[in-house]
Amino acid sequence: MVHFTKWKIALVVLVCVAGLWCAWPNLLSRDTAAALPEWLPVPEQINLGLDLRGGSHLLLEVETGVVIQELMEALVDTARAELRQARIRYTGLGADGASVRVTIMEPGRLDEAVKLLRDADADTAVSVDGDRITLTMTDAAIADRQRSAVAKTVEIVRRRIDETGVREPTIVPQGDDRVLVQLPGIDDPEQMKRLLGKTAKMAFHLADDQTPVAEALAGRVPPGSMLLPLDSQREGRGQQQRIVVQKRVVVSGEHLIDAQPTFDQQNNMPIVSFRFDTVGAKRFGDATSKNVGRRLAIVLDGRVISAPVIRDAILGGSGIITGDFTVEESNELSLLLRAGALPAPLRILEERSVGPELGADSITAGEVAGVVGLVVVAIFMVVAYGFFGVLADLALLFNIVLIVAALSVLQATLTLPGIAGIVLTIGMAVDANVLVFERIREEVRAGRTPISAIDTGYSRATTTIIDSNLTTLIAVTVLYVFGSGPIQGFAVTLALGILTSLFTAIMLTRMWVVLWLRRTRPKVIPI
């Protein structure tokens, strides 16, 4: 026991020095710490959770049902095209949930139709019931599309948020159809919610001038057309107008390569100017040159933003969108167009925002509670164990330093419950030392010499310490696995606290005690 090997001493010293080195930047202000030279091998400061620094947390659900529905509609189109080309007569073609049905009217050509449809799309399963054919997407294909929809959503959401200049947002997929967005510093997420609430699918359609709106309102919309609301971005400006447009898309938003808010030279109204890629520019040029004098509807998420009359061919691949916008609206619209369309609408499942002041208050309260707790526990330990209590207190300080260092190195997020975890650790961390000290007292009472009492005390207490801490660690691990956000933060600090207190009790104070024994060779242990 009095032989605390040299390499063990070296290891303990190394851990302590590394801990101090990794923890000290947290004493600096944020700006000073950020300005530390790159070559200094210190980790960044502790990563504060949104509940401490203020910010918003949004859990979004990608409505993947819409993606599947669109897939089914595309499948209907494919089936129609295939059957028409082969001149097979059919009826009742339509999508129904996650499958497409069609009834073949020429019984002799059923097999031919099945073969055609089977070859048309590799991702579908084809089943036949009498003269009716059912096409179903395979589960794998559906899962695949959902995954890519979520991946695409993450990308678009990131682009939209980046455009607004929010620093260090976190955008990560969660589960099958969810996206978690964390926005530090944004405590009022209304603008973000507005940005994320729009799918921003844009397309240019020609107006259907043959069908009067009154006809369409009465339910007589020709098969190739649709009736859409015509509005400015703002609701309630004038009465609701409607317009009939052709279903066929002239150019879709995918071909946009840029969109910028700007002002109309003549009346100084906010407008959005845009530019197409080559394919888009060609289609736009063709359509405008053939349809001078007709109206061109600009459709965003099923609503017509504006429907200007085409005055002459627009060949350069760029144009403008006017629409009675405010400056803010034109900014937002151009941002949405630049970032691209979401594959499906998003729904907000959970929203939590904390103002920066509450976060700062929480940090202060946590620090005060921590310091007061620390002082009280420290005094208590000294009163109870005298000199050994002082050693335990020093170990407790190192314990906290090591927790801070570990949090900094791991860049784990410190949350308010996390601070609670540290305060709780302060109370519980001394337990290991208490176990050892009580055991030493017992051994002394049993009449052992100082060296032997300390030796037995440590070796007997160590198994207890490990057993009791490992069971706690199990509870904490479960907390981490099943918990979310702040709770996980609590679990992390508590787990680190348990590990570091194991280290400080079994290694650090033990080393001090051994070194002290060696130097002083006491006759009586002051405990």
Added chain:
Amino acid sequence: MRGISFVPANTHIPFMAARRVFLAASAGLVIASLALFAVRGLNYGIDFVGGILIEVQTQGPADLPDLRTRLSGLGLGEIALQEFGEPNEILIRIQKQEGGEEAQQQAMEAVKAELGSTVEYRRTELVGPKVSKELFWSGVEAVAFALVAMLVYIWFRFEWQFGLGAVIALAHDIISTIGVFALLGLEFNLSTVAAILTIAGYSINDTVVVYDRVRENLRKYKTMPLPALFDGAINETLSRTTMTSMTTLFALLALYLLGGEVIRGFSFAMIWGIVVGTYSSICIAVPLLIYMNLRPSGGGGEAAVTAPAEKAS
């Protein structure tokens, strides 16, 4: 510099003699807790039932009646207003709205429109019906899974009797904590579950320390009657149990009194848990071992050991 023992060195408190009183009292506590839970239920926070929580700061002391009238005029169902720490800090709770996620958003917008910029928003939370249901079940899962995991660990490290005894004591702690929450109508939310799991961790930590000594003494004194042996183990570790409970309570009291309003419920749950957890380690977990076949050294031997033990108590 020598320390002071807060617990005398050689205590001989006959815990086992009073074991029937402890077990009866705890059975009563558990039954009362379950009854309270069944009758009054828990005051679930929005984490588990969905809804909206808004913490605002008003300029000057808040006019609660006025706020209440204005907000109830919005037709959003039950709205609870509560002073939160300071007279100018108000917590507004709005029940889950019928009609899915969008309805929650609209309710939040309506409230913000009504309050406008006369108040400062310190915190807003909105949990939709889908997520709240998931959070609830993952909380239940977490507690159940933690219990099983700890049972298994102790079973491996000790004997099955110890594992069972520890888990019964744990269940006692958890159920009575739920009972206290039901009795006082305290908000039961995600952080309460975290507190409960931490209580579980602490309580089992405490239990393991006493069990460790029981195991050690079982090896040392092979013929000592079990009640005397258990009393010995408890008394030998009593000083440590008291010390650790005290330091932990000090830290938690600091957190409860100074840690701010947001974690007050959390620290309250923990304080209760430390008290009940310490009690259960000594007065439930160990006495339970008497009723389990701890020295299975053949039929006769066991009878010989337990029979005098019963008389001794």
